[in-house]
Amino acid sequence: MTDKQAWDERRPGERYYLVREDILPDALVKTAQAKELLARGEVKTIHEAAEQVDLSRSAFYKYKDGIFPLSKLERERIVTISMDLEHRSGILSRVLAMIAGLEGNVLTIHQSIPLQGVANVVISVETSLMGDPIGVLLDALREQDGVTRVHLVGQG
Template sequence: MDNKTQRYYLVREDILPEAVLKTIQAKELLARGEVHTIHEAVEKVELSRSAFYKYKDGIFPLTKLSTERIVTVSMDLEHRSGMLSNVLSMIASMEGNVLTIHQTIPLQGMANVVISVDTSRMGDQITAMIDTLRRSDGVRRASVIGEG
């Protein structure tokens, strides 16, 4: 099935097959760091590796799907010591988690910075974050260029 024909369903946990439930348990063990390999995870939940690989890319907790939100912000920053650090601190103070940073070499006293931020813990504060960035000393421009 290609991406264009995939369909998704919201299904109650109690009607899922045992192998699917154990796949979720194994993925959670790995995510929490309680085990370090897939072999350890499937052994602990008593699941075959083939079943794990069959279901691992198709089952996710609803909370994970509904809370992940990545925003990509483009900014022009004045070329001054500590500018990027100030921006990163401000994002962190608003519960944003910086995932990637790309900064150009400063030309004519300005550098373009593109930052991807996980905003899932920010709630409705994304607009406030952009407004705060725009008002920050040394930030000449800040705009959202992508959301996912």
């Protein structure tokens, strides 16, 4: 078995390439353009976006999940953090304000019902505007009054 075959068996569909736009097929470039139109709100439907860039909807659907602008991939950094918070008024609000103060954008929050005076909170935070997102964020959370445990669940 060659190295390439071994790679393909371990990670099917997960190989990425950085390719200049001018050598991409038109359908891929037009799919990226259509996605940008949709993201900016210049069109409301996939049909409108595909029509505006002269692309079939079937080609759009075929390629939409496989092409992204490099700048978007570099910017999007999401961390998911689990914390235990003491059951006292205002602790979660202070945690959220601290995250916002560090330029973090809270995407999701899940809080359990407090048991024995402690509630578990799992939050996902988009950290693209933060300088050193994970280290600074985790340290700041650990220093917050009422936060008894902080654990990084994942990042992407």
